[in-house]
Amino acid sequence: MIDLITESAITLQESWKSRIDQEGGVADINIDEDMRIFSGDVISRACFGSNFASGQVIFHKLRALQEAMSRKCLATGIPGMRHLPTKNRREAWGLEKEVRSLILQVVKQRVEGVHDDKDLLQMVLECTQSSDLSQAETDKFIEWQESVRAEVLQVCGGQIPDVDMLRKMKQLTTVIHESLRLYPPVSVVSREAFKDMKFAGIHVPKGVNLWIMVLTLHTDPEVWGPDAYKFNPERFANGITGACKLPHLYMPFGVGPRVCLGQNLAMIELKLLVALILSKFSFSLSSKYCHKPAIRLVIEPEQGVNLLVKKL
Known part of the structure; x- marks a missing residue:
């Protein structure tokens, strides 16, 4: 899969390079x-x-x-x-x-x-x-970008990342985990009670659907600490287990037998794509960007993500 992901990522890189050249050195890309x-x-x-x-x-x-x-x-x-x-x-x-x-x-x-x-x-x-x-802020955005870029350059040395290199990118992994904590693709996990049951003293009749709000679990200060609403990748420095009091409450791809089958592929895609584009481009928030997450089938930016993209 690494070769296929790389091929698609390079196609994206070339598209952005062309747009940057056409727009005079900096492209405003949604x-x-x-x-x-x-x-x-x-x-x-x-x-x-x-x-x-x-x-x-x-x-x-x-x-x-x-x-x-x-x-x-x-x-x-x-x-x-x-x-x-x-x-x-x-x-x-x-x-x-x-x-x-x-x-x-x-x-x-x-x-x-x-x-x-x-x-x-x-x-x-x-x-x-x-x-x-x-x-959340622009400064933090730039700061973490530079940190991950330095790691990518150190690990890859200008080469196309392979699977062993991706495993060594600890800083990149923490940034992805923290992003998925604050903006998990899955907003709700629902389960139906197949029989009458008691849960934390609450009677749940058979046939009732229970909705678990993933975003609420991911931002609970009792679980994640007083900075639960802040972007802080360092919380994942020791992995998911060391990031919060109850690691099983971290569920960006769902949980249990119905966990997303593509979660490992998605993580590899993210790591490889971010590593490749950070080695070629710098990013800053566009004035067109409006922070407006929308809960739909998945959580996504209602007005998109506009970034100013520049070749390094």
């Missing part, structure tokens, strides 16, 4: 769509290979499905309302059906064919077959 394109590019290369175009189509459909499911509904939580065929729900149902059909088509072609390559899709299919499971 990086959101670029990050999505990078991620979709990696998954498409990893899972679909020669069917790269099919992977791109599926990824864009999934993004449309995410946006449709993220739209707020005043009737949320009223029993039975989720089955009401509103315009938004019909759109989401149609996209879900289309995505499922496209994925199954690619999987069928893969199962019926002969593939010697151990790509990501092949490993997922083999695992499925062998498994019995069902399945």
